[in-house]
Amino acid sequence: xxxxxxxxxxxxxxxxxxxxxxxxxxxxxxxxxxxxxxxxxxxxxxxxxxxxxxxxxxxxxxxxxxxxxxxxxxxxxxxxxxxxxxxxxxxxxxxxxxxxxxxxxxxxxxxxxxxxxxxxxxxxxxxx
Numbered sequence: 001x002x003x004x005x006x007x008x009x010x011x012x013x014x015x016x017x018x019x020x021x022x023x024x025x026x027x028x029x030x031x032x033x034x035x036x037x038x039x040x041x042x043x044x045x046x047x048x049x050x051x052x053x054x055x056x057x058x059x060x061x062x063x064x065x066x067x068x069x070x071x072x073x074x075x076x077x078x079x080x081x082x083x084x085x086x087x088x089x090x091x092x093x094x095x096x097x098x099x100x101x102x103x104x105x106x107x108x109x110x111x112x113x114x115x116x117x118x119x120x121x122x123x124x125x126x127x128x
Contacts, residue, residue: 002062003095005071007078008055009088015053022084023054030077035069036061042077053088054081072113075099079106 015023027042034041044056058074061067075092082090082101092099092107099107 003060004057005060005074005078005092005094005099006057007081007090007092009053009082009085009090010051011053011085011088012051013087015085019085023081026077026080026084030073030080034073036066039066039070041070042074053085068111068113071109075107075109082106 023044027044030042039061040059042056043058044054058070061070078090078092082088083106090101092101094109099109101107
C-alpha cells in the first residue's frame with residue numbers, strides 16, 4: 001500500500017512571469033537537494049484546469065528509514081512554493097488527511113524533524 005502527499009494551488013488569476021520563474025527556481029533547487037535518486041520527490045503536473053495554478057503529488061517511500069526525510073523535503077518544497085505564489089488557496093494532504101499550514105513553520109507534521117524518531121525508524125530497517 002502506498003501513501004502520497006498531494007498538493008494544489010488555486011486562484012482566479014494565472015501565475016505572473018515572476019511567480020512562474022520563482023516556481024521553476026524552487027523546483028530546480030529542491031530537486032538538486034533531494035536526498036535519494038531512487039525515490040519520488042516534488043512533482044508538479046504540467047496541466048492546470050480552470051483556476052488551478054499548480055497541482056502535484058509525491059508517492060512516499062515504503063522504507064521507514066526514508067519516510068521522514070522525504071516527507072520533510074517535500075513539505076519544505078511545497079512551503080517554498082506557497083510562499084512564492086501569493087493569494088492562492090492551497091490544499092495539501094497526506095492521502096485523506098489535511099496537512100495544516102502555519103505561517104511560521106509552513107507545512108509540518110508532528111515528529112517530522114525528530115532525530116530520535118528517525119533513528120528508531122532507521123533501526124527497523126537494520127535491526128541489530
